[in-house]
Amino acid sequence: MPMINSAILTKTFPPPQIDRSEILRYAGVENTTPEIENLIDECLLLIGDKLTYKVCYGNFPLAFSEDEVNLSFTMAKSEKLKANLCGCRSFILFAATIGLEIDRMIALYGKTSPAKGHMLQAIGAERIEGLCDAFNQYIAEEYGYTKPRFSPGYGDLPLEIQKDFFRALEPSRRIGLTLNESMLMTPSKSVTAIIGISDTKCENKKQNCNDCTKHNCSYRRTL
Template identity: 55%
Template sequence: MTMIITRNYPEPPISQKEILRYAGCQTEDSAIMEIMQECLREISEKLTYKVCYIETTLTISADCCDFVFFKTHAAKLAENLSGCEKAILFAATIGTEIDRSITRYGHIAPSKALMMQAIGAERIEALCNRFCEDIKKETGVRLKPRFSPGYGDLPLDAQKDIFNILDPAKHIGLTLNDSLLMSPSKSVTAFVGILDNIEQ
């Protein structure tokens, strides 16, 4: 029985440098660093780190990737997954509280909204990295870089299929809006090609 697996993670290590980069700030100005610290103190314990995923076999012909349960037509994705006979499809989110904070500070202190936005971007990225690292460690395989809808020629429309397969609303509370945006907003869906040890 192939099933969707859910994982909960503890907080992955935080990169302040990355947060600053996402905030569009190339200086370690002390006032800005203080805002970042304040935001981190406030939000850290409210974030949840959840991933749900499925592992599937994969056949590629031309621009078509056949994941057994559904197919995509996107040359760039096919190129990314070339050489893989299996792939992981996953969805990850850090939960709704970051969105509430961004909204809250959007009304009362946009500088903090910007910082929360940057923290959210760094956190979801860190979660995705952590998940992929774990898969590598546990199974001894190598992984291709993540590939998400909206990259290259893989249309955002692919989200519909991904959500249909993973049902992330049920597993990790991640939903898809009519405009194909995800809620909570600090979330990622992606394909990851699995390269067996010996293969290139």
């Protein structure tokens, strides 16, 4: 078990395996057709090798108090995060992005072909999630047992904590990821999250929607 060192590292991943069922889920399709499959293929061809798969991250120590989680660079008032990180000594804070090119393509095809624009959105969502999964796996190999990732806006963790995440990671200069005034990120296909590191194996390891309170979400997985 390595000692905790809060240096911020960056890593570029190879393109994750494409999961067409996830693309369909993000596109809002339950039963696919040859035309939809063609549309996916066309969009994947347009994307080609234009995406980058970059992550920057750091390993931070963790402490709990009465109603707060001490993330070492900030305090988080969140019961849900506290529950998520229960039993952890440290955590990984990371920011991941597949780059600005997908946003440009979505803007372009949003004008010329909304169907492609929509499908590119879905593929972008699948790609960034694929990157996060690959990163998760890498962390599990390097640091031991991991908890499901937890992002600002999940449960009761406020979006405003993005500001602290961005100060700690400086992802704008490391991977080109920036934060807007309204707490949205550019490039849009990006994720910031916390992954708890635990000494013991955790249940519920796979990313799922069970903990989320937004029950009417059209993307909610029914596992």
